[in-house]
Amino acid sequence: MTAVRRALRLTLVTGQRPGEVIGMHASEITDQWWTIPGEKTKNGKAHRVYLTELALALIGPLEAPDPDTGETKSTGFIFPCPHKKKKKPIQEGAMGYALRRGFEAKKFSVATFTPHDLRRTAVTHLARLKVPLEWRERIVNHLPKELDATYNLYEYDEEKETSMKRWEVKLLRILNQMSKSEAND
Numbered sequence: 134m135t136a137v138r139r140a141l142r143l144t145l146v147t148g149q150r151p152g153e154v155i156g157m158h159a160s161e162i163t164d165q166w167w168t169i170p171g172e173k174t175k176n177g178k179a180h181r182v183y184l185t186e187l188a189l190a191l192i193g194p195l196e197a198p199d200p201d202t203g204e205t206k207s208t209g210f211i212f213p214c215p216h217k218k219k220k221k222p223i224q225e226g227a228m229g230y231a232l233r234r235g236f237e238a239k240k241f242s243v244a245t246f247t248p249h250d251l252r253r254t255a256v257t258h259l260a261r262l263k264v265p266l267e268w269r270e271r272i273v274n275h276l277p278k279e280l281d282a283t284y285n286l287y288e289y290d291e292e293k294e295t296s297m298k299r300w301e302v303k304l305l306r307i308l309n310q311m312s313k314s315e316a317n318d
Contacts, residue, residue, distance in 0.1 A: 157212065158211065
C-alpha cells in the first residue's frame with residue numbers, strides 16, 4: 134500500500150487533520166499514543182491522539198535496520214518524502230493530488246471527497262456513536278470554550294481511548310459490509 138493511501142486511511146481512522154497525519158514522526162509515538170507537538174497543530178497546542186490497533190497497523194514499525202550499518206534506528210517520518218536525501222514528510226498536497234487522479238481515472242465508486250472530508254466523516258460517526266460533543270472536540274483538538282479553556286485542565290485520555298476503540302469497531306464493520314457487497318456484485 135502506498136504511503137499516501139496509508140495516510141488517507143490514517144486520517145479517517147484517527148480523525149486528525151491531514152497535514153498533521155502526513156507529518157507524523159516516529160518520535161511522536163509512545164505505546165498507543167501519538168503526541169502531536171504544538172508547532173504542528175492548527176491551534177498551537179500539543180495534542181494526544183489514541184492509536185487503535187488499526188491505526189498502529191497503518192503506521193507500521195517505528196524502528197528498522199539501517200541498510201548501511203544494520204543498526205536499528207527510528208524510521209523517522211511515517212510518511213517520508215520519496216526523495217531519499219530529503220529528511221521531510223510527503224507534501225500534504227500529495228493526498229489531494231492522489232484523490233484527484235483517482236477520481237479522474239474513475240477508480241472510486243463514491244462521490245468526490247477531499248482528505249479533510251475523511252476527518253469530517255470520522256467526527257460524524259463519533260456523533261452517531263453517541264460520543265459526547267466535549268469528547269469529540271478533544272479528540273480532534275478543537276479549543277474548548279472560554280470557561281473550559283481557562284479552568285479545565287483534564288486531558289480526556291480515557292474518553293479518547295474509549296471513543297476511538299468504538300470508532301474502530303464501527304469502521305471495521307462498515308468495511309466488512311462493503312467487502313461482502315463487492316463480493317456479491
